Amino acid sequence: MPERVATVVPEDGLHARPGATFVEIAADSDADVSVAHTDGDPVNAASMLAVTGLGIEQGDEVRVIAEGDGAEATLDELERVLTTPEAEL
Amino acid sequence: MPERRVSGVGVTPRSGVGRAVWHAPDTELGDPPDPESVDPDAERERFESAREAARAELRAERDRAADGVDESAAGVFDAHRQFLDDPQITDGVGEAVDAGLPAEHAVERTFDRFVRQFEEMDGRTAERADDLRDVRDRLLRLLTGAGDARADLADLPDRSVVLAERLTPSETARLDPNDVAGIATAAGGRTSHTAIFAKSLGLPAVVGVGDALHEVAEGTDLVVDGVAGRVVADPDDATRAAAASTAAVDVRDAPARTADGTQIEVAANVGTRADLRRAADHGADGVGLFRTEFLLADRPSQPDEAEQYAVYREALEAFPEGRVVVRTLDVGGDKPIESFDLPDEPNPFLGERGIRRSLGPDADRFETQVRALLRAGAGSGGRLSVLLPMVSTVDEVVAARERIEAVASDLDAAGEPHAMPEFGVMVETPAAVLLAPDLVDHVDFFSLGTNDLAQYVMAADRGNDRVGDLADARHPAVLRAIRATVEATAGTDVWVGVCGEMAADPGLTGLLVGLGIDELSASPVAIPRVKRAVGDVSDAAAAALAERALGAATREAVVAAIGDADG
Numbered sequence: 001m002p003e004r005v006a007t008v009v010p011e012d013g014l015h016a017r018p019g020a021t022f023v024e025i026a027a028d029s030d031a032d033v034s035v036a037h038t039d040g041d042p043v044n045a046a047s048m049l050a051v052t053g054l055g056i057e058q059g060d061e062v063r064v065i066a067e068g069d070g071a072e073a074t075l076d077e078l079e080r081v082l083t084t085p086e087a088e089l
Numbered sequence: 090m091p092e093r094r095v096s097g098v099g100v101t102p103r104s105g106v107g108r109a110v111w112h113a114p115d116t117e118l119g120d121p122p123d124p125e126s127v128d129p130d131a132e133r134e135r136f137e138s139a140r141e142a143a144r145a146e147l148r149a150e151r152d153r154a155a156d157g158v159d160e161s162a163a164g165v166f167d168a169h170r171q172f173l174d175d176p177q178i179t180d181g182v183g184e185a186v187d188a189g190l191p192a193e194h195a196v197e198r199t200f201d202r203f204v205r206q207f208e209e210m211d212g213r214t215a216e217r218a219d220d221l222r223d224v225r226d227r228l229l230r231l232l233t234g235a236g237d238a239r240a241d242l243a244d245l246p247d248r249s250v251v252l253a254e255r256l257t258p259s260e261t262a263r264l265d266p267n268d269v270a271g272i273a274t275a276a277g278g279r280t281s282h283t284a285i286f287a288k289s290l291g292l293p294a295v296v297g298v299g300d301a302l303h304e305v306a307e308g309t310d311l312v313v314d315g316v317a318g319r320v321v322a323d324p325d326d327a328t329r330a331a332a333a334s335t336a337a338v339d340v341r342d343a344p345a346r347t348a349d350g351t352q353i354e355v356a357a358n359v360g361t362r363a364d365l366r367r368a369a370d371h372g373a374d375g376v377g378l379f380r381t382e383f384l385l386a387d388r389p390s391q392p393d394e395a396e397q398y399a400v401y402r403e404a405l406e407a408f409p410e411g412r413v414v415v416r417t418l419d420v421g422g423d424k425p426i427e428s429f430d431l432p433d434e435p436n437p438f439l440g441e442r443g444i445r446r447s448l449g450p451d452a453d454r455f456e457t458q459v460r461a462l463l464r465a466g467a468g469s470g471g472r473l474s475v476l477l478p479m480v481s482t483v484d485e486v487v488a489a490r491e492r493i494e495a496v497a498s499d500l501d502a503a504g505e506p507h508a509m510p511e512f513g514v515m516v517e518t519p520a521a522v523l524l525a526p527d528l529v530d531h532v533d534f535f536s537l538g539t540n541d542l543a544q545y546v547m548a549a550d551r552g553n554d555r556v557g558d559l560a561d562a563r564h565p566a567v568l569r570a571i572r573a574t575v576e577a578t579a580g581t582d583v584w585v586g587v588c589g590e591m592a593a594d595p596g597l598t599g600l601l602v603g604l605g606i607d608e609l610s611a612s613p614v615a616i617p618r619v620k621r622a623v624g625d626v627s628d629a630a631a632a633a634l635a636e637r638a639l640g641a642a643t644r645e646a647v648v649a650a651i652g653d654a655d656g
Contacts, residue, residue, distance in 0.1 A: 015213045020168055024554075048171035049178065049203055049221075055214040085645070 003065040004075050005038060006082040013057035014082075022081045023048045031068035033078070038063050045078070090323045095305075097273065097298035099318035100284040104332035105293035106324070107248035107270030109309045112256065114238035118197055118229070124189020136182055136192040139231040143173055146227065154262055156612045159594050162289045165220070165258045165282045172224045177203070193232040200225035216281040223257035239263050250311045252302060258282035266290045266617060267371065271313030273320045275302040291595075291618045295320055344374060345623035347602060347631065353623045354608040355616055356411070358588055360384075362400065365407045367613040372620065375411025376404055377610020378476070378536065378588040381458065382420050391454060394461045401465035405472060412472050414513070414536065414586075414610075417458055417489075418451060419443045419478035438550070443479025443515075448488055459496045467506040474511035476536055481520035486531045517541035522570045525577035532583060535574055536610075539589025543567045562591045563651075564644045568604070572639055575605040586610055595622035599654055602626055603635030630654060 010018040026033040026045035034042035035051060038061045043050035045064065056062055062082065066075050151166035172178065178199055185195035200221055207218040230237060242263040245251070248270045253260075255276040261283045264272070269292060277283055277296035287294035293315040305311065305322050312321040312332040321328050345355045356377030357368030361384070368376065384392055384400060392400075404413045421431060421442025434440035447455035459475070466473035477489050490512065500507040513534035516522060522542075525535065539562040544551050546567050549559035562568075575585050586608035591597050593611035595618045601609060602623065611619050637650040 013213070015217070016168075017164060020164070020171060023171055044176065047175050047177050048168070049175045052214055052217050053203070053206060053210070055210050055212070057213070 001065055001067050002071045002075055003063055004079045005061065005063050006079055008056055008058055008060045008062060009083045010086040011058055012086060013060065014051055018081055018086055019051060022078060023051055025074065025077050025081065029070055029074040031066040031071040031074050033064065033066045033074060035062060035064050092324050092328060093322045094319050095298050095301040096319045097295040098279050099315040100279055100294045100296055101288050101292060101315040103293040104312060104314045104316060105250065105271030106312050106329060106332050107250040109252050109305050109307055109311050110245060110249040111307050112242060112251055112253040118193055121190050121194040127189050127191055129186045132186045132192045133183065135232060136186065139228050140173060142231050143227050144170060150259060150262065159289050162262065162286050165285065169220060169224050172221060193229055196225060196228045196232065213280055216278050219255055219257055219277065219281055219283060223259050226257065245269060250313055252305060256283050258286055261286040264290065264292065266292055273298055273302060273313055275299055291621065345620040347623055348627040351628055353602060355620050355623065356608060356610040357613045357616060358610050362403060364613060365404055369407045371613045371616040373613060373616050375408045376413040377586055377608055379404060379413065379415040381415060382418055394457050397458060397461035398465050401462060405465065405469050412474060414474040414476050415462055416476040416478055417447055418454060421446055444477045444485050444489060445479060448485060456492065456496060459493050462510060463497055463500060463507040464505060466508040466510050469508065471508065471511060474513055476513045476515060478515045479517065480514040481518045483524060483527050486514055486528060490531065516574050518545050519570065522573050525574045529577055529581050529583045534584045534586065536586045536588050537571055537574060539587055539591045542570060546570050561644060562589060563647045565641050565647060568638055568647065571604055584608065593619060595619055596651060598622035599626040599631045599634050600638055600651060603631035
């Protein structure tokens, strides 16, 4: 299953705008996307509640997994959100 | 009574003095009925229609926050929409309804599970619990038909200090900084959305005070000290005096001047008669943009000359000393109007809108409006100004001017009192920027509509999420267009205003002053904070910031320059 591991760059982690953008991309994708801390259990990346519940902060290492149509393209977009400073998003 | 102090976390570096007003909405639902008596299908439908209504409210409140507060505040409501539509919420409510709970109890149970889960975590996740409560309470209110407890917050006595266990973001958004001297909550943290709103509104605020706050009785005299992070009950004279030195000054009565004394006009964007009163209440120097198309919206026929005349007179009377800039009809694009037969265009933003219609199919309407304007301006001492939207050629400006002069000679011939208004054009197309050195010969002022200017310079639709980020006025290309417009007026008497969202953002006030802008026009509620931001900046710092921003090649570098100037 395609996956990516990235260290979170945005200052707000996956809260505020980066979190909202991340969830929106996952929700709009045809692929099923999940996200987890590299040492934790994956949750539905299209759920704001689930993603917020992970408490992902700047500097955390996370794993994103996608399955289905457009999985790679979705992962590319999500990786960009994870690795781009907030001001450039 | 000797003064008493309780400590919390200060979120705004300001103090306020006022009287305690408790906000304690009652959200008790009572016990659920017998599951046998509940029809799950009907309850699902109730939930769905409440969710739909909540979505519509969130959209409206988002727009109001974007207009009246700022984008970071507006983004809070986007997050709420994501919670509202979260699959875990819809699944959770669905299951609870199937188990025999009415929709409201199902909503309460589902949200509360996540509220508890968030509260067990640290930091930012814990603070999102307030957002969940806000979305929950919104749905419960819609499901139970309860009154909107937030209505009380919009209409508080002057100098109120609002005390609450917690204030949700949408409650905080209702507060009018002109009535409220400060807020203090028992719960909440520095990065909560409530704190973000308080900061954006410039409200003195202390959060996370704890249970000690509940010992403060209604009506107690209070100082909310956002600098030290404490609330002082029955303050002595020394405490009051100290608070006054960092108080949120009432800037409404005075014109805005930079630290060096340069006066910047701070005017209001208005669209209705109610806006005129709000603009005057909030201390606007005048009207920087009267969007007259709103007078036409949601009505089958256009207001006639007499009605328009009355509205323009009213605007002049609302600001006996100030200028009133009336933009002529700006329909087309994203502004469909019922009483207009607008063509179906494949690309309305690049289609027949603004002055293009006024010189074409709406020539009669334009003439009616100009007649009303010229007559209303009689005896106003030249305070009435007319502003043409969507200009992209010199010919349009010349043609519009000729029509205005023709109306003036008709009025002359009829012996009607009238006056020639000050004459300006919107700079919102790249063409207008490039032609600015020629346009200065034909106008008295430019008004930069930075929302559309950003959209047209960046070739990016603001409403399209995929590219909306490009339509940000902080991109270097947009700033350079603003600068080019100002430079074209050097050595002339032509003044330059900004009437886009930029003008309402106090974080950008210094930059705009540095770019050489003479007038900022913003929504009425934003006027006090824009005036304060003008007073906080020195001419030299503003000029240095503008130089740095103009030298930046990326938006990130512009944002960094603004951030450095702030810190």
